[in-house]
Amino acid sequence: MALRVSSPQWKRGETIPKKYTGDGADVSPPLVFEGTPTGTKAFALICDDPDAPAGTWVHWVIYDIPGTAKGLSEGVPTDASLPDGTHQGRNSWKKSGYGGPSPPPGKPHRYFFRLYALREPLGAAPGLGAKEAEAAARAKSLESAEFMGTYGRT
Numbered sequence: 001m002a003l004r005v006s007s008p009q010w011k012r013g014e015t016i017p018k019k020y021t022g023d024g025a026d027v028s029p030p031l032v033f034e035g036t037p038t039g040t041k042a043f044a045l046i047c048d049d050p051d052a053p054a055g056t057w058v059h060w061v062i063y064d065i066p067g068t069a070k071g072l073s074e075g076v077p078t079d080a081s082l083p084d085g086t087h088q089g090r091n092s093w094k095k096s097g098y099g100g101p102s103p104p105p106g107k108p109h110r111y112f113f114r115l116y117a118l119r120e121p122l123g124a125a126p127g128l129g130a131k132e133a134e135a136a137a138r139a140k141s142l143e144s145a146e147f148m149g150t151y152g153r154t
Contacts, residue, residue: 001035003145005045005115008032016111016149022102023153027075028060033115037142040067042121044137046130049101051109058130059111060098061089063137064121080126089128096126101151108152116141 007029009017018024033043044063050056065072065086078097080088088096103109116137122128124136138144 003037003115003117003143004032004034005113005145005147006032006034007113007147007149010149013148013150015108016101016151021100021151024100026098026100028072028098028100030071030074031113031115031147032071033069035145036067037117039119040117040142042067042118043069044116044118044122044133045072045113046134046137047098047111047113048130049103049109049111051103051107053104058090058092059100060091060113061128061130061133062098063087063089063124063128063133067118085121087122087124087126087128089126089130089133091130103151103153105153108150111149111151113147113149114144115146116144118142 020029043065047060048056048058080096091099118140122136
């Protein structure tokens with residue numbers, strides 16, 4: 001079975017519920033990891049919006065999630081380091097943790113959640129930017145998966 005990432009709150013390509021956006025509670029959505037490859041020691045996840053007017057907008061960088069994780073619960077704290085060893089990087093607001101969709105009015109934007117199953121943790125301190133985290137994750141990746149939701153304002 002191939003690696004998969006999904007959310008019980010919406011299906012691939014559907015609208016992200018308001019609760020997980022800047023218009024709602026702005027908490028991270030619950031995510032489910034399935035088909036974890038043998039040898040996975042950690043996960044990394046990056047969420048971004050390639051449709052943002054100023055270029056790709058990063059909503060979440062989270063890495064060194066334990067390889068035994070079956071997903072992420074709703075409302076992951078925005079702390080740079082979590083008790084289980086998970087670290088969070090900087091989003092485009094220059095903050096740690098998840099920041100939900102808050103696009104300008106117009107056509108809905110696409111939000112991609114990219115999950116990497118890693119042969120070893122990144123081993124970096126908290127605060128990596130998306131480019132650094134993604135490059136390190138690709139170098140240590142056993143497999144990757146992607147999940148997408150949309151959100152727009154009128």
